[in-house]
Amino acid sequence: MGKQAVYRHMEPIRLIPPCLGCHGQPKGAPDMLGYEKDGLEAGDVIGLMSVTIAVSD
Numbered sequence: 158m159g160k161q162a163v164y165r166h167m168e169p170i171r172l173i174p175p176c177l178g179c180h181g182q183p184k185g186a187p188d189m190l191g192y193e194k195d196g197l198e199a200g201d202v203i204g205l206m207s208v209t210i211a212v213s214d
């Protein structure tokens with residue numbers, strides 16, 4: 158990042174069965190909070206976790 162050396166770790170956030178009540182099928186149907194479901198399945202990538210830590214020489 159510029160002249161600062163960093164260690165950056167990224168990994169995908171995948172859905173597991175307990176997530177599907179809100180992020181699952183059918184797409185557009187209301188979930189328990191009143192948001193629209195996403196129509197996704199277990200194993201699908203829904204996000205990305207990124208952690209950046211400054212390192213020195």
Ligand code: HEC
Binds near residue numbers: 173176189
């Ligand atoms: C009780 C309902 C509910 C459950 C269960 C749930 N979520 Fe969510 N999730 C939401 C809502 C509501 C949002 C915000 C949606 C929006 O902003 O439009 C959200 C947003 C997200 C986001 C951000 C998506 C974005 O586009 O910014 C991620 C990542 C996420 N959820 C992952 C998960 C994962 C992984 C699980 C299971 C371990 C899970 N969620 C279970 C309701 C839920």
